[in-house]
Amino acid sequence: MLQQRLALTNQIRGLLLDRGIEIARGFYALRTVLPALLEKEDSGLTPMMRDLGRMLLDMWNRTESTIEQMNDRLKCLARESDLCRRLQTIPGVGVLLSTAIVSAVGNASTFRRARDLAAWVGLVPQQRTTGGKPRLLGITKRGNSYLRRLFVQGARALWVWKDKHPNDPIQHWLIQLAERRHAHIAVCALANKLVRITWAVMRSGAEFNLHHHT
Known part of the structure; x- marks a missing residue:
């Protein structure tokens, strides 16, 4: 539509x-x-x-x-689902993303680690070995493209507000990353972080905790 x-x-x-x-x-x-x-x-x-x-x-x-x-x-x-409600306590996760991720993966029990969910969404970096040393490249972009787009959109929304709440652990982490990396790389890294936080909240049965999940 x-x-x-x-x-x-x-x-x-x-x-x-x-x-x-x-x-x-x-x-x-x-x-x-x-x-x-x-x-x-x-x-x-x-x-x-x-x-x-x-x-x-x-x-x-x-x-x-x-x-x-x-x-x-x-x-x-989203209002009727306790899981969706808990997911929306995560910064950058709204109605659309919470309902989409629950519809796609349920309570994420099929993913043993947070990285497994991030890989399924396509938000883990590719690796290539050059001269015997591993190098991290761009994200794989494999997996569920719709969810990946929603997570990136959520990360971009946080990027826009990164200077408004510098004491927020997530925003502070993002500001530090932005000093070392290009904006696009920083946004993708934050999207990856949001996926991992999402996995933790889905598996814990609790709401997002700023200090526990960051």
């Missing part, structure tokens, strides 16, 4: 750009600016293009409504 919404958004923007019309980025502009634009006879759009725009906008609205209903359902499921 998210990909369908994005595809429709790009189609609508492409239709307008063909006539030199550009609207603000974001979904809000599609909801507010586009309907009025499609009704204006002097907008620069031909009648056929306005009809096509209305059809695409109607499809976009229906897709958006479905996404909102699905999000409401996920929020309801």
Whole structure:
């Protein structure tokens, strides 16, 4: 559904750009600016293009409504699940990620170690030996790509706020890492850390503890 919404958004923007019309980025502009634009006879759009725009906008609205209903359902499921509720006490883990990880792996009992879960998600570094010395490369990107993307998004959210709470153990760790590594590497390393914390919370039966899990 998210990909369908994005595809429709790009189609609508492409239709307008063909006539030199550009609207603000974001979904809000599609909801507010586009309907009025499609009704204006002097907008620069031909009648056929306005009809096509209305059809695409109607499809976009229906897709958006479905996404909102699905999000409401996920929020309801997250409230009803003790495991999802506990996972959401982890910084960077919200409704979408908590429900997705529980749906995919249950209580993570099939993973003996936190690293096993991180490897399954595809967030462990590749290793290569050069001159007899092991070198760490980028993450493997193998495994569940959807979960990997969600963990990276959660890590990016924490990255944005890293300077706001420097005394927070996770943020302090991230700040120190950022001084030695490129931002992308630091975000991926944090995503790996979030996976390991997630495994620990799922296996412990307790909520996230800032000092115990960091």
